[in-house]
Amino acid sequence: MYYKKIIGTNLYLSPMDVTNELDIMTKWVNEDQDIAYFNGFYGNLLGKDKVLEMMTKWNEGPFAFSIVSLEDNSFMGHVSLFGMDSHEQYATMGIYLGSEYRGKGYGKEAIQLVIDYAFNTQRFNAIHLEVYSYNQKAYETYKKMGFVECGRWHKARYHLGEYHDIIMMELLKDTRK
Secondary structure (H helix, E strand, O other), X not given: OOOOOEEOOOEEEEEOOHHHHHHHHHHHHHHOHHHHHHOOOOOOOOOHHHHHHHHHHHHHOOEEEEEEEOOOOOEEEEEEEEEEEOOOOEEEEEEEEOHHHOOOOHHHHHHHXXXXXXXXXXXXXXXXXXXXXXXXXXXXXXXXXXXXEEEEXXXXXEEXXXXXXXXXXXXXXXXXO
């Protein structure tokens, strides 16, 4: 069951419903080329038990949300803040969106809702993320959202026979657009 915790224009963020999302997520991490390829699941065999373990771990974090359509309450993906440091007031962000919802502005809307929540409700000062250098679409989206590159781990990600950079990005509360 979903709860309208944070409401946007086309979607809302709800506490995760792992039981109802397990089959969809298992399919995504195994069959959705973008999720599997761009997020490092491609080389792993992930049955339901391993996906359940992964989702349960995500859900243990204080800010793990399901992205849900306002129109029909369908599950669209996940966005979360994790790795928080309450003293330093920062968190790391991660997002997954189903293929049928990409390229329509839903990811940007979910990210903006999380940014507003982190900076205005939780009083975080910075949001960090990591993106693989081969995921240019995500990199460009994050840049449009105001994230800036703040470092790289060169050739730190081995994927499909090649080494790639892991790009670190951040958005500071006082520099956001």
